[in-house]
Amino acid sequence: MIEIDRLVKNFGDFTAVNDLSFAVERGQVMGFLGPNGAGKSTTMKMITGFLRPTSGTARIMGLDICETPLAAQRHLGYLPEGAPAWPDMTPRAFLDFIIRIRGLDKIAARTALGRAIDMTELHGVLDQPIDTLSKGFRRRVGLAQAIVHDPDVLIMDEPTDGLDPNQKFQVRRAIEEMSEHKAIVISTHILEEVDAICSQAMIIDRGEIVAEGTPSQLAARSRFHGAVTLTLDTHCKAQAGEALAALANTHIEVTTRGDETSLHIFADQGGLEPTALLAQVRACMSKHAIAPRALALETGRLDDVFGELTRKARPLAPRFEEAKR
Amino acid sequence: MNTLITITRREFASYFSTPLAFVFIIVFLLANGLATFYLGAYFAVGQADLTSFFMFHPWLYLFFLPAISMRLWAEERRNGSIELLLTLPVPLSAIVIGKYLAALAFSTLALMLTFPVWLTVNYLGEPDNGVILASYLGSIMLAGGYLAIGSCLSALTRNQVIAFVISVVACFLFTVSGAPLVLELFQSWAPQALVETLASFSLLTHFRAITTGVIDARDVMFFATLIGVFLTATVIVVDMKKGEGA
Numbered sequence A: 001m002i003e004i005d006r007l008v009k010n011f012g013d014f015t016a017v018n019d020l021s022f023a024v025e026r027g028q029v030m031g032f033l034g035p036n037g038a039g040k041s042t043t044m045k046m047i048t049g050f051l052r053p054t055s056g057t058a059r060i061m062g063l064d065i066c067e068t069p070l071a072a073q074r075h076l077g078y079l080p081e082g083a084p085a086w087p088d089m090t091p092r093a094f095l096d097f098i099i100r101i102r103g104l105d106k107i108a109a110r111t112a113l114g115r116a117i118d119m120t121e122l123h124g125v126l127d128q129p130i131d132t133l134s135k136g137f138r139r140r141v142g143l144a145q146a147i148v149h150d151p152d153v154l155i156m157d158e159p160t161d162g163l164d165p166n167q168k169f170q171v172r173r174a175i176e177e178m179s180e181h182k183a184i185v186i187s188t189h190i191l192e193e194v195d196a197i198c199s200q201a202m203i204i205d206r207g208e209i210v211a212e213g214t215p216s217q218l219a220a221r222s223r224f225h226g227a228v229t230l231t232l233d234t235h236c237k238a239q240a241g242e243a244l245a246a247l248a249n250t251h252i253e254v255t256t257r258g259d260e261t262s263l264h265i266f267a268d269q270g271g272l273e274p275t276a277l278l279a280q281v282r283a284c285m286s287k288h289a290i291a292p293r294a295l296a297l298e299t300g301r302l303d304d305v306f307g308e309l310t311r312k313a314r315p316l317a318p319r320f321e322e323a324k325r
Numbered sequence B: 001m002n003t004l005i006t007i008t009r010r011e012f013a014s015y016f017s018t019p020l021a022f023v024f025i026i027v028f029l030l031a032n033g034l035a036t037f038y039l040g041a042y043f044a045v046g047q048a049d050l051t052s053f054f055m056f057h058p059w060l061y062l063f064f065l066p067a068i069s070m071r072l073w074a075e076e077r078r079n080g081s082i083e084l085l086l087t088l089p090v091p092l093s094a095i096v097i098g099k100y101l102a103a104l105a106f107s108t109l110a111l112m113l114t115f116p117v118w119l120t121v122n123y124l125g126e127p128d129n130g131v132i133l134a135s136y137l138g139s140i141m142l143a144g145g146y147l148a149i150g151s152c153l154s155a156l157t158r159n160q161v162i163a164f165v166i167s168v169v170a171c172f173l174f175t176v177s178g179a180p181l182v183l184e185l186f187q188s189w190a191p192q193a194l195v196e197t198l199a200s201f202s203l204l205t206h207f208r209a210i211t212t213g214v215i216d217a218r219d220v221m222f223f224a225t226l227i228g229v230f231l232t233a234t235v236i237v238v239d240m241k242k243g244e245g246a
Helices: A040-047 A069-074 A091-101 A106-120 A135-147 A165-179 A191-197 A215-219 A234-245 A274-287 A302-310 A320-324 B002-015 B020-039 B057-069 B071-079 B081-086 B092-112 B115-124 B129-154 B160-176 B180-187 B192-200 B203-211 B217-244
Strands: A002-011 A014-024 A029-033 A055-060 A076-079 A153-157 A183-188 A200-205 A208-213 A228-233 A250-257 A260-267 A294-297
Touching (some): A002 A040, A029 A040, A040 A153, A040 A183, A069 A076, A106 A135, A135 A165, A165 A183, A165 A191, A191 A302, A200 A215, A200 A302, A208 A215, A208 A302, A234 A274, A260 A274, B002 B092, B020 B092, B020 B115, B057 B092, B057 B129, B057 B160, B057 B203, B071 B081, B071 B160, B081 B092, B092 B129, B092 B217, B129 B217, B160 B203, B203 B217
Parallel strands (some): A029 A183, A029 A200
Antiparallel strands (some): A002 A055, A250 A260
C-alpha cells in the first residue's frame, strides 16, 4: 500500500534523507524511530507530497506521489508535525472544510464526521476556536482531520507528542482500532509507543535506516537480550554477588536505586543459553536462601538498541532548519 | 470548481474570524473619506462627479491591499497549515486562485461600503452614473492587480512584515511608473517610446483611463494579463518552495 522507493532529499550540502526504501502493507503499523533531525519528518513530507524528493519516489496504492500527486493524496490521511490547523476556525468548520475538499457527498459526509468525532472524542469542543483548545484537543483535531475520509493510508508525524498519559492512551487506542484496515506510518521518539502499537519498526539516523524489523526483533538486538535480571533488596547485594560469582562464563552489572538493586547477569560468549542461565540463577538463589524481589529473563530493550545505534560518535549534523536556508 | 469555491469560502470567512477585518474596513473607509473630502476638496470643486474620490484609490490601495495580501501565504507558512493545504488532493492553482479570489472579494466588499459617497453625489447633483460604475469596476481591477502582486510576494516569505514591505515597494513601482512626476523626469531625455512603455506598465495609467468612463479593451487586457502573470508566478513560487523544503 505504501512503497518508498530510494528516497533522497538534500538541503544544499546536507543530506536529510539518504536512499530510503521500505514498504508498508494493509494491517501494518510502521513505527518510524530516530533522534531529532534524523529525517523522519522530511521523509513523511515527501511521502505526502509536501516536499519534492531530490530523487526516488513514494507510491501510495501504486500511485506515484510525484507523477500523480492528486490521485495519490486522495488515499492519504496526514497528520503533520505539530498538528497544524487554522487557529480561528472551530473544529466543526475545519472538519467540514476538509470533508468538502475531499469531495465526500452529503450522506457520506455526515457519517464520516460523526465517526471521526467519536473516535477522537471531540464532542465537547466542536464549536470553540481551535486556538483556544488545549494541546491534546488540538492534536485530536489534527487526527480527526487525517481520518475523516477513512483513508487507506495514514501518515502521522508524532501523533502523541505533548499529550498527557490519558490522551496518549486514547490516541494509541484510536490508531489500534483503525490499523486492521489501513497501512499506517507513525513517527515517534517514544519507544514504549512502538512496543504498544507498531507491528513493524524502523530506526533511522542521519537519513539512513540503521535497523528494521518487528519491535521484538529490534529489541532482541539489545545486549540485554538473553540476560537475566535479578532484583533484590540492596542489603542482600553483596551476598548475592558472591553467590553468583560461582556461575561460570558470566559477568554481572549492578545498578542500585535506593533500597532496590538490580543485577544483570550476562552469559559470555559460548556460555549458557538464556533459559539455562535463568534456571541456574534461580537455583543459586535458593541454595543461598536469598529471596529476590523479581527475577526475569530479558527479551531486550528497545531504548538500549536505539541508543546504541544512534548515539555513535559523529560530526554534528546541521539542524534541519539551518540546513534549509 | 467545487474545491475552488470551498477554498475561497474558507479564506473569505477567515477574514471575519477576527476583529481585524472590521478594523480594516473602518480605517479604509475613514481614509477614503479623508482623502476625498480634504485632499480632494470634494465640496470645493463643486462638480457632481467622484473624480476626487477615485483619484486617491491607487495611493490608498498601495498601503491597504498589501496588508490583506501579506497574510495569504506567509501566514500559512508560519502557522504550518501550508503543509495541510498542500497535501490535500487539490490542484495548486485552485488554492492560489481561491485565496486570491477571497482577498479580492474582501477588498471589493470594503470598496462597496463606500456607497454613501455615491449616494451623496446623487443627492447633491446629477452625476454621470455610467462613469461612476466604470470607475468602480476600474477600482476593482486595480485592487485585483495589487493583490496579485502581493500574493506572489507573500509566497516568497514566512514573515508577514517582509511580505507587506516588499509588496508596498513593488506596487509602488508599478504605480509610480505612470505618475506625471516620474514621466516628466524621463520625458526630458528619453525617447517617447520608452516613456510610453514605462507608462503602459503602470496600473495608474490604465486605472485613470477607465475612470474617464471608457472601458477600453486594452486597459482590461492589461489588468487581466498582470493578474494572470502574477498568479502564475505565485503558483511557480509555491511549487518551487516544495523542492526547497521551506
